[in-house]
Amino acid sequence: MILCLGDESDHQLQHVVTTLHDLQQETVILNTANLGDQLKLQWQPLKNAFTLVVDNEYVDLDEAGAFWWQRFSAPPAANPVAGKNQISALSPLFYHQPERWYNPLSAIRFHQAKPVQLQTASALGATIPDTLISNDVTALKHFAEQFQDVIIKPVSGGAHTTLLRQHGVYISELLHQQDTGAVTLQARIDGLEVRTYVIGDEVFSGIIYSDKPDYRTDECAEAQATDTPEDIRSLARTICAAFGMKWCAIDWRCNSKGEFIFLEANPCPYFLKFEHETQYPLTETLCRALITTAEH
Known part of the structure; x- marks a missing residue:
């Protein structure tokens, strides 16, 4: 059995699952956003037994021979403490046989x-571009002045890359617009x-x-x-x-x-x-x- 982590409505996940079925493979789609009525878990450390209940079907984690990480979605939670509790309860899944994950939690x-x-x-x-990662507006301005064209993007992702031109653009404004604190500046290649x-x-x-x-x-x-x-x-x-x-x-x-x-x-x-x-x-x-x- 191959466990696929992601949203069951995702077209890419559906395509991979269909291909695995065509290759005579059993699959389970695990959408962590469904933790609650649609997804339950049981973890017994002394027995090293982790069981998932996906749409009322019991899945023993040891039955999975490979795991594909398409996308993790945070479980629903009423508050930040509850959210941390939900993610912690799921943690045995992500630490289970990391050598069988495409890709493991450490890579994510x-x-x-x-x-x-x-x-x-x-x-x-x-070879990497000339890069500055900073929340210091003075340092960012100084770096940008050294190049004809500079791109700006968030440090951790989650937003798109934009081109920063020297005339008429103020880095302090961009920092405020992106609301990310630190940003990444790179010389445009x-x-x-x-x-x-x-x-x-x-x-x-x-x-x-x-x-x-x-x-x-x-x-x-x-x-x-x-x-x-x-x-x-x-x-x-x-x-x-x-x-x-x-x-x-x-x-x-x-x-x-x-x-x-x-x-x-x-x-x-x-x-x-x-x-x-x-x-x-x-x-x-x-x-x-x-x-x-x-x-x-």
């Missing part, structure tokens, strides 16, 4: 520490947007054509399959493994010299649109990786 948390992720990628040999998916040893890359600073906001953005240089293929595998991930999507900028500049690595990326446009077998590759894990 490392992704949330994006400043450390960026530094680690650099230490592994990746001219070139192509490249996304690389790593699934085990398999590597798939595509150029994403878009006129906007963040292609996710561009309805006209389109991906096209492209060869991955061997050094980038090797580096992508290294980054994925070093970040504690079994699969991921890595975003790069490829400049006019053909150099790949690392932006970030996502442990639970969306891929259906990319797959459709590039014709890469991402779903099948991911599903077969999950099946291999479940069978061993």
Whole structure:
């Protein structure tokens, strides 16, 4: 059995589950937002027994051979204390056989520490943009003045990247608008947007054509399959493994010299649109990786 963590209405999750069924695999969809009437749990530490009750069906966690982390949704709670209590009650699930998770909790948390992720990628040999992460308006202004174009984005994600131009834009205003405290400023890299998916040893890359600073906001953005240089293929595998991930999507900028500049690595990326446009077998590759894990 393969347990899929996410919202049952999510199209990507539905697609992966359908593919697993076509490959003769039993699945359980676990939506943690349903904790309550639709989802119950039982945990007995002395017996090391964790049981889920999903829509009145009992699921023993030991029956799951692989786990796919598509998306975690916080359980409903009347107040912050109750919310922490709900998440704590779920914790045995996320610490259960982390080697069988795509991806484990540790990889999700490392992704949330994006400043450390960026530094680690650099230490592994990746080229990264000139970057400042700060809530000091004076320091941010000084950094921005050093470059013709700078992008601004939240430190932990959750909002889109925007282009900060020098004339007529005040960083203090942007800080107030984003209401995030600290922000990330990076020198804008001219070139192509490249996304690389790593699934085990398999590597798939595509150029994403878009006129906007963040292609996710561009309805006209389109991906096209492209060869991955061997050094980038090797580096992508290294980054994925070093970040504690079994699969991921890595975003790069490829400049006019053909150099790949690392932006970030996502442990639970969306891929259906990319797959459709590039014709890469991402779903099948991911599903077969999950099946291999479940069978061993």
